[in-house]
């Protein structure tokens with residue numbers, strides 16, 4: 001793995017609050033890596049240590065080969081970071097913001113071209129506070145990605161956006177990754193981690209409790225797939241003999257079958273063989289929410 005970030009036993013506390021107890025992971029060049037966990041899990045503190053914005057208390061951290069505690073300037077020159085909304089004055093206009101930040105990057109960047117690339121030309125004269133939520137996030141992404149940093153850190157990027165704006169923002173993050181930027185994404189949204197991340201570290205109470213691709217995490221730790229359908233007079237008990245099936249229940253007319261991932265097709269064909277073809281046959285696949293529950297005993301929203 002061509003690691004651009006490596007973190008070993010990182011620890012960070014604020015007076016008597018232990019925010020990050022023991023966090024280790026590596027991020028490979030070119031991936032979208034997610035830190036997923038509930039509020040207060042220590043995600044933001046962790047990425048702030050990586051960006052040289054806070055000093056860790058213990059552990060080893062390397063970002064692009066540099067320890068951010070020793071050379072924060074060197075790290076910050078090569079990374080991009082999403083601003084918090086409060087970091088931009090309400091009356092700052094979009095064009096001015098891009099010009100200001102482009103100048104701060106110290107390289108010759110074409111402001112008109114950037115506005116165009118991010119579909120912000122039409123609102124270039126508009127004050128930041130007058131932008132829609134989606135436009136504000138687009139501006140934050142444009143600023144974070146100015147000069148094509150090698151790594152970009154995005155923290156709760158789509159919080160507060162409607163589903164459509166959220167999806168368009170995800171497309172922009174994927175495009176950044178496809179352009180060669182490694183993305184570190186902090187989120188408490190299970191759907192966001194599942195949709196976007198190549199790999200996810202699930203963080204809880206200052207520790208990484210699981211780390212893998214969303215698909216592997218759910219397959220390994222998420223538990224059974226469940227299938228439901230209207231039995232319509234059919235007794236589904238025979239499905240218990242299908243390889244991979246772990247339970248069969250019938251509540252009123254609704255049958256619920258649970259089992260490992262590869263039993264779905266076998267269950268469907270066992271039904272079809274008996275001439276049962278329910279039009280409402282549905283499968284529920286485990287999600288990262290189920291993984292969080294399995295590893296911590298709590299839900300992400302608790």
Ligand SMILES: Nc1ncnc2c1ncn2[C@@H]1O[C@H](COP(=O)(O)OP(=O)(O)OP(=O)(O)O)[C@@H](O)[C@H]1O
Pocket residue numbers: 014017018019020037038039040041042043044045046188
């Ligand atoms: N500057 C600070 N001073 C004191 N305590 C802090 C500070 N920043 C964070 N904390 C505390 O550290 C813990 C971890 O916070 P952190 O922001 O890192 O978690 P998080 O997973 O990013 O959660 P959130 O999404 O709520 O920001 C929390 O208990 C938080 O209250």
